[in-house]
Amino acid sequence: xxxxxxxxxxxxxxxxxxxxxxxxxxxxxxxxxxxxxxxxxxxxxxxxxxxxxxxxxxxxxxxxxxxxxxxxxxxxxxxxxxxxxxxxxxxxxxxxxxxxxxxxxxxxxxxxxxxxxxxxxxxxxxxxxxxxxxxxxxxxxxxxxxxxxxxxxxxxxxxxxxxxxxxxxxxxxxxxxxxxxxxxxxxxxxxxxxxxxxxxxxxxxxxxxxxxxxxxxxxxxxxxxxxxxxxxxxxxxxxxxxxxxxxxxxxxxxxxxxxxxxxxxxxxxxxxxxxxxxxxxxxxxxxxxxxxxxxxxxxxxxxxxxxxxxxxxxxxx
Numbered sequence: 001x002x003x004x005x006x007x008x009x010x011x012x013x014x015x016x017x018x019x020x021x022x023x024x025x026x027x028x029x030x031x032x033x034x035x036x037x038x039x040x041x042x043x044x045x046x047x048x049x050x051x052x053x054x055x056x057x058x059x060x061x062x063x064x065x066x067x068x069x070x071x072x073x074x075x076x077x078x079x080x081x082x083x084x085x086x087x088x089x090x091x092x093x094x095x096x097x098x099x100x101x102x103x104x105x106x107x108x109x110x111x112x113x114x115x116x117x118x119x120x121x122x123x124x125x126x127x128x129x130x131x132x133x134x135x136x137x138x139x140x141x142x143x144x145x146x147x148x149x150x151x152x153x154x155x156x157x158x159x160x161x162x163x164x165x166x167x168x169x170x171x172x173x174x175x176x177x178x179x180x181x182x183x184x185x186x187x188x189x190x191x192x193x194x195x196x197x198x199x200x201x202x203x204x205x206x207x208x209x210x211x212x213x214x215x216x217x218x219x220x221x222x223x224x225x226x227x228x229x230x231x232x233x234x235x236x237x238x239x240x241x242x243x244x245x246x247x248x249x250x251x252x253x254x255x256x257x258x259x260x261x262x263x264x265x266x267x268x269x270x271x272x273x274x275x276x277x278x279x280x281x282x283x284x285x286x287x288x289x290x291x292x293x294x295x296x297x298x299x300x301x302x303x304x305x306x307x308x309x310x311x312x313x314x315x316x317x
Contacts, residue, residue, distance in 0.1 A: 024249030025261045028242040033113065033268025035238030038230055039101045040109045040277050045227060049101035051218045052234070054210035056097055059235020060243065061203035067244055068196040076193020086198045089185030090205025095178030097239075098210065099171045107168025109273035110281055113266040114153060114289045115172025120296050121146050122180035142299040145291060152288025195247045203239070259300030263293055 035056065042052050068075060076082040096116070103112035121143050127133035154169040182202070189198045211219065222231055250258060270289070273279035281289070 021249045021252035022257060022261060024245040025253050025258050026264055028246035028249065029262050029264035030268050031237040031242035031245070033265040034272060035234055035242070036100070036104065036109045036113050036265075036269035037272030037276060038234045038238070040104045040273060042227065042230055042234070043101055043105035044277070047222075047227075048215045048218050049105050050098055050210055050214040051222065052101050052231070053094070053097035054207065054214050054219065055222060055231045056234050056238045057094070057203050057206040057210060059232065060239025061200065061207055063236070063240030063244060064196055064199040064203055068194075068200050071194070071196060074194050075197035077197055079192040082189050082192035082198065083201060085185050085189035086193070086201035087185075087205050089182045089189060089198060090202035091209070092178050092180070092182030092185055093202055094206040094209045096175050096182060097206070098213075099175035099178055103168050103171035103175060106171060107164050108279045108281075109277060110266075110270035110279055110289065111153060111164055111168060111285075112172045112175065113269035114292055115150065115169065116175040116179060117266045117292060117296055118146055118150065118173065119176040119179040119183070120300060122177045123183055124299070126180060126184065138302060139299065142295050142302075145295040146299075149288040149291035149295065152284045153292065154288075155282075155285065196244075199243055199247075259297050263297055266293060 039049075039052055039056075043049055100112055100116055103115065124133055124139060124143065128135050133139075150169075150173070154164040154172075185202070186195075186198060222228060253261075266289075270281075274281075
């Protein structure tokens with residue numbers, strides 16, 4: 001992909017660049033964690049998860065449009081393949097946002113965020129099926145460990161006593177699967193255009209889909225509700241600055257480091273739920289959460305060390 005004008009990071013020393021890049025990835029993960037908590041507040045107030053997701057994506061669209069306007073070089077907007085795969089990425093991110101907030105509304109922020117963090121497992125399973133990744137014993141054991149963590153976290157082994165409803169668990173896993181769709185769409189679009197152009201198309205697709213699926217009355221009511229500042233903060237943190245920070249940060253951050261730093265998201269979301277939403281988790285749930293987070297991170301680090309990270313990340317123009 002053609003490279004545009006140098007980013008501000010490239011004028012700094014290599015050590016400072018790496019440090020700032022890692023900080024950007026951490027800020028993105030922290031912002032996504034906070035967005036889960038804010039989404040929990042809004043859905044707790046009775047707002048439709050689809051409407052909450054719509055505004056998160058719509059505000060994010062404004063930010064990536066501005067990014068594309070500032071750096072239009074190498075956009076690839078003339079490429080039909082870029083449009084197609086970007087639209088697939090848009091379907092993925094629309095499902096990711098909506099199922100995530102639905103899981104929060106039906107369960108808790110901690111459970112939803114952790115289940116969404118299972119996305120790399122779905123990526124590996126699809127990659128195995130398509131022949132993009134070679135299955136190994138380590139990968140299968142890691143996937144099994146994540147599945148065990150899901151069982152402990154959701155409590156599905158004891159239906160009568162489980163605090164997590166089937167809808168909450170299913171939506172949480174669906175959000176992870178949707179994020180995997182976004183990853184593949186973004187991966188296949190990347191060779192044909194710039195990240196900012198891909199995100200513009202993806203968020204535009206999200207806005208069109210969720211506007212049609214959402215409650216029209218609630219969509220309009222957001223504009224005059226006292227809660228509108230939360231919607232703005234959600235959009236800025238959850239889709240605007242966070243995606244830009246993450247993509248720019250990945251330019252100079254090793255995939256293994258990014259995988260570890262990304263744990264900031266579910267940890268932040270879980271702490272937000274406990275402190276501000278009075279959510280609680282049992283001992284087995286906490287163990288299951290830790291098992292998922294540590295295993296997914298180890299799987300990502302292992303993949304990076306084998307130079308088989310999924311997917312390879314594009315550079316920001």
